[in-house]
Amino acid sequence: ETGVTQSPTHLIKTRGQQVTLRCSSQSGHNTVSWYQQALGQGPQFIFQYYREEENGRGNFPPRFSGLQFPNYSSELNVNALELDDSALYLCASSLAGTSGSMDTQYFGPGTRLTVL
């Protein structure tokens, strides 16, 4: 196990609703990245948080937003859910050094979101 935890494990929502997913990073890690993995595909990078700020974003619309807290845990929020948002959402934590170097990312087990 990596020490990265996510909640909830599974979630069912209806189109148009909003959802919040949570991630606790591995002890000592200060950076959290979020990925969306649709069925049968590889994970797609959503965004990354470092020192409570978003410092990188993939090709996802603004209705995907996030937060990082002082303890480095993180939330992913998705507004106005669409059917295509159904996927496994993975978070990964890592340690960014003061020089900007980045250690390996370790993934949590994911939250499976189903949008009906």
Next chain:
Amino acid sequence: GEDVEQSLFLSVREGDSSVINCTYTDSSSTYLYWYKQEPGAGLQLLTYIFSNMDMKQDQRLTVLLNKKDKHLSLRIADTQTGDSAIYFCAESRGKGGYQKVTFGTGTKLQVIP
């Protein structure tokens, strides 16, 4: 551009070696990774290699990197039924504390007893 490609499926007999191949397009990649994903589970980091290395061996796993051809491979020696899973190749780029990881579509490894 960013693109990571893998073959979709590989079938091997138990005890044989498996070789999973991957090509990537971004020459500025700093790390290259292999992850394993079992059904219904998250991603398990198997191994990784720095872009300035050619080879890395870790027990049954051997990673080969051909930076000139942007080709990465994962060899699993003495493949076991427990190795059946989807294997993702991934490359990362980063600077100033920002790291973006791009994944391939995954190779499904089937191990036949």
